Amino acid sequence: MSGSGVRGTVTMHDVAAAAGVSVKTVSNVVNDYPHIRPATREKVQKAIDELGYRMNLSARSLRQGRTGIIGLALPELSLPYFAELADSVIRAAEARGVVVLIEQTGADRQHELDVLTSDRRQLTDGLIFSPLELGPDDADALKVDYPLVVLGERIFGGDWDHVTMNNVDAARAATQHLIDQGRRRIAVIGAHAGETMGSAALRVLGYQAALAANGIPLDPSLIVEGGLWHRATGAECVDHLVSTGVEFDAIFGLNDALALGALHALHARGIAVPDPVAVIGFDDIEDAAYTSPTLSSISPGREQIAQEAVDLLLARIAGGGDPYRRVIADFTVVPRESTGG
Amino acid sequence: MSGSGVRGTVTMHDVAAAAGVSVKTVSNVVNDYPHIRPATREKVQKAIDELGYRMNLSARSLRQGRTGIIGLALPELSLPYFAELADSVIRAAEARGVVVLIEQTGADRQHELDVLTSDRRQLTDGLIFSPLELGPDDADALKVDYPLVVLGERIFGGDWDHVTMNNVDAARAATQHLIDQGRRRIAVIGAHAGETMGSAALRVLGYQAALAANGIPLDPSLIVEGGLWHRATGAECVDHLVSTGVEFDAIFGLNDALALGALHALHARGIAVPDPVAVIGFDDIEDAAYTSPTLSSISPGREQIAQEAVDLLLARIAGGGDPYRRVIADFTVVPRESTGG
DNA sequence: GGTAGGCTTTACATCGTTGCAAAGACGTCC
DNA sequence: GGACGTCTTTGCAACGATGTAAAGCCTACC
Known part of the structure; x- marks a missing residue:
């Protein structure tokens, strides 16, 4: 328990002080900035370990404009298909270092629209969206200013990536x-x-x-x-x-x-x-x-759908104005x- | 689309400038601080609407130390019971204004331990935890410094709330x-x-x-x-x-x-x-x-379990050193x- | 008319991190 | 020996919100 006081109490400042370097150097170490003398890195790492420092993710989010959370909007988890899909998406996300916030729309059109503009989009870097009720007429609602991957067959042709099957x-x-x-x-x-x-x-x-x-x-x-x-x-x-x-x-x-x-x-x-x-x-x-x-x-091809969706979303979040893609997953009888x- | 520029571009500063008040007044309006002259509130609200202002949740989290997200750790969503439980927890959370981050432990003991100390706990204000593999010997691992509600029957008697059934x-x-x-x-x-x-x-x-x-x-x-x-x-x-x-x-x-x-x-x-x-x-x-x-x-009594768990967790997050409770849900044949x- | 006291509003510092630009250290090359 | 380029490290200013404490404004009452 050495050094671990109240939760979140240890900041980069404390680490910097303990290691005798500047705050920015601690930040550099934590973020694997390449040009750090090995001796420095070691000093800092030691201080981090001793103090039990954990980065404050809210602060990082504020600074970087990213939360490391992706949203997954689906009808409801009590439908086995969507539960299994969520399982796969969470696994895929975990493997890529992000976490998943699930929102249920209850297969309600208004709720599906709400999800797209909800305050919660602030918390997520992007959204994987599986609509059941939106139709081609709602294409405008999908013109959002954050990374979006749409699953399913209901709406096509907009500025977003699409994962579907034949x-x-x-x-x-x-x-x-x-x-x-x-x-x-x-x-x-x-x-x-x-x-x-x-x-x-x-x-x-x-x-x-x-x-x-x-x-x-x-x-x-x-x-x-x-x-x-x-x-x-x-x-x-x-x-x-x-x-x-x-x-x-x-x-x-x-x-x-x-x-x-x-x-x-x-x-x-x-x-x-x-x-x-x-x-x-x-x-x-x-x-x-x-x-x-x-x-x-x-x-x-549930696994494939989940992985493609997460990959597309993360690529879009990472930037790069690649053309929007449509991935068609394989099926088997x-x-x-x-x-x- | 009036005023809605790049995502997250409109800040309280912009609103304050538009309304001709200070930033703090905008904050007060947004947070329903009671002592605001109706005329002021109206001015600010108008500016908010016109600019399409959305609060930056990362900034608020940083300042307040809360994210508005609760964690739910369970074995896996592809087990129907847990999918249905997650469904109920998400609904209960939504009704209370918070969102849910789901983590799957795969019913793996180490993974269950990891979840308790993961970096992601930084993102959540508290955790609802349904362990399958931890036993009484792991009680120490549950002595965490954040609000915790444990589901199930595996570990008792620690400093956390418990929801279970007979x-x-x-x-x-x-x-x-x-x-x-x-x-x-x-x-x-x-x-x-x-x-x-x-x-x-x-x-x-x-x-x-x-x-x-x-x-x-x-x-x-x-x-x-x-x-x-x-x-x-x-x-x-x-x-x-x-x-x-x-x-x-x-x-x-x-x-x-x-x-x-x-x-x-x-x-x-x-x-x-x-x-x-x-x-x-x-x-x-x-x-x-x-x-x-x-x-x-x-x-x-799945619904009851979910609601009790969320209520207990939110009460614990809100503070108040109430004694830790154990809720026993009803069952029926x-x-x-x-x-x- | 002056003042106590409540209602409103404000300025400023601060939460913990990272981008920027520049400074310092060090070795090299002419 | 001096200028130059690269490697390391640093200070400062943000990111966008809120807590604090204090200031300004009124009303009410003596």
Whole structure:
């Protein structure tokens, strides 16, 4: 405990005094300024160790205009996909020496807008933003004066970096996988009517493309609306399908939560999976490997998305007016029991 | 965009100049100092609005020694219980005007120790800490000079506030629930041999108490070790049970992830739930309501825990040398299909 | 009319760090 | 021997806010 008085009490001044050098020299040592005589560096380091000096980060932030914190805005952590994404982002950030401040928007449009202009942006050097409700009309709101990386498919073409995946291709692959298992009456759950951007719209496009490529007619009654992609919604969609009496031999949940809800509802009605009804999800959350039956899904390259997002953001924070980039992460189909895999 | 130049460019000085008052008066207005003439307040507010002034939080932090950020250290967000806990903590914090910096310890002892002394503690006004690996021997490490609220059951009796639940009673209730369904050969999965503190030990105690209260003999072969409370561990525990040939008609997973893994393994072996084997978990994560069959569990009052933790922490940050408190959250048994409910 | 005392406002120093520019130290080269 | 260039170190002035203490302004009361 030598020298460690009240918290934050030891300043560079104290270290400088103890080491017999100027404050600036201490600063230089701490910041690895190259031109320091080894003997000096040693003296200073010794004083630092003895006094237990810790740099005051607020002071440094004030001086440098940087906090070392990045923001991550997402709908909510209780959605497993976003929890896992946050996990990956935090790990990636930690590996690069920054920390993460998480803000939940609750998938509320106004809240998503607020996050962009919140006072908290002061605390962060940049923001990784995963909007669910903003649309192309809100592009102006994204014209912010701090580094921004946008995740997802809702808004394009602005002055920011973008990390996304090929939703159309991935959904096509998911659908093709079902077709390969001999399914022809494939329901999609979680569609968003009227949208042309966003994961829902793009994934439905992929679904339609796969059907077309296989000469399977599109039956609109197999496309079920579902606003929030929660488990409960998935169950409701299945209830809807069953109650309308449509025939179907497979379900494509536009995300895993929907698919989990679907599994639940099918089970409750005594409909077995994968026969007569196969199910595939999207996101490949951890749960998918532990449901009964296990859930086939699309793995969106979560780690890759997180790392790319953090890298892009940090590069932007570091400066350099590189052109804004759009990174497309890889996906893979993960077959499990729910599609007979 | 009037007046909003480069980010952070508008300072109190600018506002003061525009309003024709001193910088301190601007500060007073911003901080709701009571003795300000309405006319002055109005002038200043007008200047603030026109210039788009935002307070520089780094400067305020430096001056006040507070950042408005609280830390939350937990094992990992990809464990649903902790994701949901983080969700609740962030909401509670937001309602009280502070933000949350999340650090993952990966359930690694050294990492848990590091978090307590990390440079990042400089950025936070206090810490909510949910250790998994620290034990009573590490109590000294928790003697920190910043506000600390500890969650869980691993360490007691130090100078910090504590939010926990009655693990023994809750586990007893879970076990009693199984007994009430006529079960007598109840396996417990996820036990930690040799521990006397911690959720595992306490929950096993509750389990034993329930057996004793019902005159059911304790069979050690029904207590299965399992270090990390992940889904995979739960599956392994069941595999172990089955392979040793022990007879059992119920499984008590010491948390829901274990129970989910157990459901998975039982399903894979064609053993139905709840008959012949009933399953109950602990934590009542969202998933529990959507598994097939749905999973009975113990709801630990997550919201309450989060709110109490944030309140205690903020009270401690605000000062006042109140005696350290220990809050015990309420729990409820949530019966679902996996126990025949 | 003078003054005590409360309400408003202000100037200044300060929080702990880093950028800047310049000073000092030292060796080299002509 | 002196000028020059490089390596080290330094003092000072910021960064943008707030605490302190004091000054100015009123009102009220004697």
